[in-house]
Amino acid sequence: MKHATPENEFARALLKGLSDSPKTAEAKWFYDAAGSALFERITELPEYYPTRTEIGILRDRLPEIAAHVPAGAALIEFGSGASVKTRVLLDGLDQLAAYVPIDISAQFLAETADGLRRDYPALTIHPVTGDFMTQLTLPPALDARPKVGFFPGSTIGNLDRDAAVALLAQARHWPDAAGFILGADLVKDADVLRAAYDDAQGVTAEFNRNLLHRANREAGADFDPDSFAHEARWNAAEARIEMHLVSRAAQRVQVAGQHIDFAEGETIHTENSRKYTAESLTDMAQAAGWRVADLLTDPQDYFAVALLKPA
Known part of the structure; x- marks a missing residue:
């Protein structure tokens, strides 16, 4: 595994976010090569209206x-x-x-x-x-x-x-x-919003969990991505969709030589999408x-x- 160094900005940022309460990860870290490719697939999904709607406005x-x-x-x-x-x-x-x-x-x-x-x-x-x-x-x-x-x-x-x-x-x-x-x-409508961030094919879930695969590759982590569920929530008070990775069980994960404990049901808040x-x-x-x-x-x-x- 590749352990964190002072030059490894991703590892440092990930450790900081996972040390917070509640746990967080910055959405910008989604976009390695694999994450960027997954997002392009998301934009083609039937539930994900923003891309085709925006293209229509730009054209029309x-x-x-x-x-x-x-x-x-x-x-x-x-x-x-x-x-x-x-x-x-x-x-x-x-x-x-x-x-x-x-x-x-x-x-x-x-x-x-x-x-x-x-x-x-x-x-x-x-x-x-x-x-x-x-x-x-x-x-x-x-x-x-x-x-x-x-x-x-x-x-x-x-x-x-x-x-x-x-x-x-x-x-x-x-x-x-x-x-x-x-x-x-x-x-x-909240149902339209939630569907756009939790598609039937599971591509958005794969995109969300890719953050954990990236942590394993680049931040000396040992996440089991399948032990985290993808969840999209509508926060009406903040007018935003939230994406979370929800721990399916109590577990301990290593990130860059440090141990991070998760309770069952505890989440990593990975993205906000304000409307x-x-x-x-x-x-x-x-x-x-x-x-x-x-x-x-x-x-x-x-x-x-x-x-x-x-x-």
Whole structure:
């Protein structure tokens, strides 16, 4: 097993979260190569409406989006993954000059960037490997270009309000910040929400438990992933779906040379996915120095694409 070292940020973060009460793990650690691939499978599930709904908004409302993107702009995407939704914009926004995908998984990002270069030879692709919650340095070649942020997939909902405002504020302070395209899931029927995070095929459960497989590979852990059940909960008071890994029995696990005890039924809280209203989206944007110039939704009001401009 690979034991923790001072350079092993994942092991340190995991130990810290599992030492808390209640136990937690940061959702960003889902996205190693295996986790990123599993998430792409999730986006294709019938229960998981956000991806297809957001793509529909991007396609159907492209002229309205285009009106907010200046000529020669660089599109900068946080947590780009496979850049599936981005291709809708790259295909339809002829005024774009550059695309900057930011992702924590270096291998996945490199493969995606290679494919984009083949498919969009006239577009400059500048991949940036890193945690988008840190202060990232953009490629110097973009200094003089207007910059438009892109954060699709309702990933903003994985962050608490302070972190979400901080991320949006970081983009607001880019030189020549011109706008931001933000995907956000909306508050809706709890049964629809729970099904989206606990699918019948069990792919989301596999995605959640992959965190334990990763801990075994990278953090000197000895989890039995099958001894933890996946659970999705709707927390109405906080307007969020919560994902948990629930210990099926009392057990002791080793992580990086330290023992962690679990009681039967005790959980690791692995993810929050906040859901928004028009009012809460406006409030969050204003706190970060933006204004909502337009709010594009689907006919069912399941999802929103907010077009932000500097306040």
